[in-house]
Amino acid sequence: MKNLTLALAATIGFLHADPLPSWNKSDSKQSIISFVDKVTDAGSPDYVAPAHRIATFDNDGTLWSEQPMYFQAYYIFDRIKQLAPEHPEWKEKEPFASVLKGDLNSALAGGEKALLEMAMATHANITEDEFSKSVADWLATTKHPKTGIAYTDMVFQPMLELINYLRLNDFKVFIVSGGGIDFVRVFSESAYGIPPERVIGSSIKAKFEIRDGKPVVIKTPEIDLIDDKVGKPVGIHRYIGSRPIFAAGNSDGDYQMLQYTSAGEGPRFGLIVHHTDADREFAYDRDSHVGQLNKALDDSKTQNWTIVDMKKDWKIIYPEYIESTPSQ
Amino acid sequence: MKNLTLALAATIGFLHADPLPSWNKSDSKQSIISFVDKVTDAGSPDYVAPAHRIATFDNDGTLWSEQPMYFQAYYIFDRIKQLAPEHPEWKEKEPFASVLKGDLNSALAGGEKALLEMAMATHANITEDEFSKSVADWLATTKHPKTGIAYTDMVFQPMLELINYLRLNDFKVFIVSGGGIDFVRVFSESAYGIPPERVIGSSIKAKFEIRDGKPVVIKTPEIDLIDDKVGKPVGIHRYIGSRPIFAAGNSDGDYQMLQYTSAGEGPRFGLIVHHTDADREFAYDRDSHVGQLNKALDDSKTQNWTIVDMKKDWKIIYPEYIESTPSQ
Numbered sequence: 001m002k003n004l005t006l007a008l009a010a011t012i013g014f015l016h017a018d019p020l021p022s023w024n025k026s027d028s029k030q031s032i033i034s035f036v037d038k039v040t041d042a043g044s045p046d047y048v049a050p051a052h053r054i055a056t057f058d059n060d061g062t063l064w065s066e067q068p069m070y071f072q073a074y075y076i077f078d079r080i081k082q083l084a085p086e087h088p089e090w091k092e093k094e095p096f097a098s099v100l101k102g103d104l105n106s107a108l109a110g111g112e113k114a115l116l117e118m119a120m121a122t123h124a125n126i127t128e129d130e131f132s133k134s135v136a137d138w139l140a141t142t143k144h145p146k147t148g149i150a151y152t153d154m155v156f157q158p159m160l161e162l163i164n165y166l167r168l169n170d171f172k173v174f175i176v177s178g179g180g181i182d183f184v185r186v187f188s189e190s191a192y193g194i195p196p197e198r199v200i201g202s203s204i205k206a207k208f209e210i211r212d213g214k215p216v217v218i219k220t221p222e223i224d225l226i227d228d229k230v231g232k233p234v235g236i237h238r239y240i241g242s243r244p245i246f247a248a249g250n251s252d253g254d255y256q257m258l259q260y261t262s263a264g265e266g267p268r269f270g271l272i273v274h275h276t277d278a279d280r281e282f283a284y285d286r287d288s289h290v291g292q293l294n295k296a297l298d299d300s301k302t303q304n305w306t307i308v309d310m311k312k313d314w315k316i317i318y319p320e321y322i323e324s325t326p327s328q
Numbered sequence: 329m330k331n332l333t334l335a336l337a338a339t340i341g342f343l344h345a346d347p348l349p350s351w352n353k354s355d356s357k358q359s360i361i362s363f364v365d366k367v368t369d370a371g372s373p374d375y376v377a378p379a380h381r382i383a384t385f386d387n388d389g390t391l392w393s394e395q396p397m398y399f400q401a402y403y404i405f406d407r408i409k410q411l412a413p414e415h416p417e418w419k420e421k422e423p424f425a426s427v428l429k430g431d432l433n434s435a436l437a438g439g440e441k442a443l444l445e446m447a448m449a450t451h452a453n454i455t456e457d458e459f460s461k462s463v464a465d466w467l468a469t470t471k472h473p474k475t476g477i478a479y480t481d482m483v484f485q486p487m488l489e490l491i492n493y494l495r496l497n498d499f500k501v502f503i504v505s506g507g508g509i510d511f512v513r514v515f516s517e518s519a520y521g522i523p524p525e526r527v528i529g530s531s532i533k534a535k536f537e538i539r540d541g542k543p544v545v546i547k548t549p550e551i552d553l554i555d556d557k558v559g560k561p562v563g564i565h566r567y568i569g570s571r572p573i574f575a576a577g578n579s580d581g582d583y584q585m586l587q588y589t590s591a592g593e594g595p596r597f598g599l600i601v602h603h604t605d606a607d608r609e610f611a612y613d614r615d616s617h618v619g620q621l622n623k624a625l626d627d628s629k630t631q632n633w634t635i636v637d638m639k640k641d642w643k644i645i646y647p648e649y650i651e652s653t654p655s656q
Contacts, residue, residue, distance in 0.1 A: 239525065
């Protein structure tokens, strides 16, 4: 709850002065405020009724960091180690054997197929409650290998302010993540103030059964939805049922969500978080294996998407810095 | 919007006197009120935080009528007639040929397979927006064959009051329908005050594509989720991500949703609407082809589910009667 409390305190404290206090004065900040002003002004031709004020945010790289590897991948590796005693065969079987030896690069050498195999082994054949507890326990006890802080503290304070600002203006704010829906749902409310039912993400199938006399839902090892690229508009259709008017992402995985959002009638806002700050976070775009941002950057002008330059536009990155770093 | 306005007016007007004015004094009414009182009382051992106050309602037969046939089936038949000029082959091809001749019984003789074929032909290969518009137009212009009133006026006033009562007590209220998710989403907000993103239902798959230069989501003819029986807890897991504390249904199709809800820890409420009123609505249960209620009725005592007897427990059925029939 710490992040959220800090974020709320920051937002509420500055509400009358500035709805986005961790954002430097910039064109991107001004364009966000102008957009919110016009869609909430009942006298404006651009007014949008609250029911249609749908905003969708990518998670990895947009609301929290994603380097040097998606945080969920760390969960998968740790979970493999935890489950290893029940799976003696993993000692000889790739990609599990490499994980158990601590050689993550080799484990990932098998590409998407290997990652999917590891995801299934760690996310399926478990009840929904057992899975949530496993993720919650992991988040509560694990630190990021580079920063040494908890993963859920590596959320972007300026984006928390943006979420709160939209919510205070009667937007319905959703996460639309390429990451696992059940993984993100565990921390979405405490980290971002976004309740689990407003989280959309990649998913595996599930089934209902009576286990040990109790009716439960079991996650099963079959892909349900890959909520990335063309899957994001499909996920939005499935879970929300209408086109957003505001979308935020940071990579080419968000291209179609931004495109789908921007193509609707009336006022639309597309935002891209550009990771430009190697000192305070990470700097990467066109050549990155994680969060590659290439085509969306090329097309941002013609699509009228707002590029947020983290280094220039944000006073602080993570909420902790509120306490340790005086803001400008 | 008429139903909702009436419902809200009725609820707000009687708020201090009685949160459920269209419900006769009865054990079922009292048990609902006692449940809401205890889960919202911060001093009670049964207190439930708002984030966990999840309530799920079946739609057909629980929130609106479903006889002599699911209302969506009428949409399917009308849509087949509307699309027939584009499908000359349907004149010779069952079940379409029977529909075009007006022989609905023969059209349905092919059972679930035939119904599914008709559903696909009328729900797929169309953009999400085109489908929604088609349903909205149909609802605005079509009357129920027996009552002669609009389908969206055949919603149960006592259940509208119950939804509002739960919402006023910070419940998150969802529809969990065996009917089509995109069909119910068209009228859920105007008829029940439940926004589209809180509707769960049966679904077909969808894909993203650029059509005529515009990015759109197209509904495709493959089953995605059958949100009935064992599919209801799976739908709840997918869309909400946690177990409800309150569930309402009216048929054996709701059995697993009720069972899943009731099996959670802490206070739980399961409600079954029993259609007992042939004069004011319809009377059916164990032998009905639509909305069969048999096993859930048998097990209601051991499961501690509250049976609502429509004839005895409800002063009025549909909202229109508020104007034409003085309440007791």
